[in-house]
Amino acid sequence: xxxxxxxxxxxxxxxxxxxxxxxxxxxxxxxxxxxxxxxxxxxxxxxxxxxxxxxxxxxxxxxxxxxxxxxxxxxxxxxxxxxxxxxxxxxxxxxxxxxxxxxxxxxxxxxx
Amino acid sequence: xxxxxxxxxxxxxxxxxxxxxxxxxxxxxxxxxxxxxxxxxxxxxxxxxxxxxxxxxxxxxxxxxxxxxxxxxxxxxxxxxxxxxxxxxxxxxxxxxxxxxxxxxxxxxxxx
Numbered sequence: 001x002x003x004x005x006x007x008x009x010x011x012x013x014x015x016x017x018x019x020x021x022x023x024x025x026x027x028x029x030x031x032x033x034x035x036x037x038x039x040x041x042x043x044x045x046x047x048x049x050x051x052x053x054x055x056x057x058x059x060x061x062x063x064x065x066x067x068x069x070x071x072x073x074x075x076x077x078x079x080x081x082x083x084x085x086x087x088x089x090x091x092x093x094x095x096x097x098x099x100x101x102x103x104x105x106x107x108x109x110x111x112x
Numbered sequence: 113x114x115x116x117x118x119x120x121x122x123x124x125x126x127x128x129x130x131x132x133x134x135x136x137x138x139x140x141x142x143x144x145x146x147x148x149x150x151x152x153x154x155x156x157x158x159x160x161x162x163x164x165x166x167x168x169x170x171x172x173x174x175x176x177x178x179x180x181x182x183x184x185x186x187x188x189x190x191x192x193x194x195x196x197x198x199x200x201x202x203x204x205x206x207x208x209x210x211x212x213x214x215x216x217x218x219x220x221x222x223x224x
Contacts, residue, residue, distance in 0.1 A: 007153065033212055042202055042215040043155065088154060097211055098143065098162055099170065104154040 002027050004091055006103035017100070019076040019105035023089035030092055032065055038085040044083050079110045084107045113139055116216035118203050124222045125193045133188040133219050135203030143206040144186040145170075145213065146178060148199040155202065161186055193223045 003026040012020050031050045035043040040103065047056055049065035049072060056063045060083075062075045076083055086105040093099040120133045135144065142163045147155040147170075157170030161180040175197060177189045190197060200220050204213040 006154075033213055043213075045212040045214065048212060057213065077150050090155075092211060097206070097209065098168075099157060099160060100211070102154040102156075104152055 004103040012109035017083050021074050023072045025070045032091045035088045059105045081110050118206050118216040122220050135186045137205045141205040141207045145204040146188045147202045195223045198223045
């Protein structure tokens with residue numbers, strides 16, 4: 001069945017260092033979404049990428065969708081303690097809107 | 113606007129007991145979802161409802177039932193709880209023609 005894999009599972013960095021998490025799908029995706037979950041919280045939608053090769057930025061966060069629309073990455077420049085949490089990618093199951101399949105997430109710890 | 117609300121926040125059950133997790137939304141969304149989140153496994157879809165009166169199975173439906181009471185409310189029932197159902201349960205909604213989902217605060221369930 002369709003799978004979405006994320007690496008690494010866990011990363012800890014010193015505050016100010018950069019961080020990247022990678023997402024790979026077993027199938028071509030019509031779009032990919034990224035969510036952030038703070039410790040003890042719930043997933044919150046960050047962004048959606050739709051076009052092949054698309055790059056979007058939100059302040060220190062850069063999101064990229066691969067040319068083949070099967071992989072994506074999230075890069076955080078100069079991490080801050082507020083970046084702590086788990087980052088999930090998700091893609092639609094099949095072609096429709098109805099269901100998403102989530103990666104297992106990358107947990108980011110930032111040491112001051 | 114409360115967004116998506118879930119009750120209870122925490123629950124401890126004994127094996128074999130039953131309970132219903134409640135979810136309500138004031139976002140006027142047609143689609144609603146139930147997920148479970150286990151360490152290292154991301155979010156797995158239990159059931160979803162594309163509109164009032166319809167429900168469909170997700171990836172891990174065994175041991176659960178759902179009811180879409182009306183457009184606002186979507187409940188998840190455990191008829192005979194098992195320790196394997198210890199998890200954090202999230203309800204989510206989605207507006208039509210969009211992919212991103214909005215999550216409730218979650219219910220942390222422990223089955224002993």
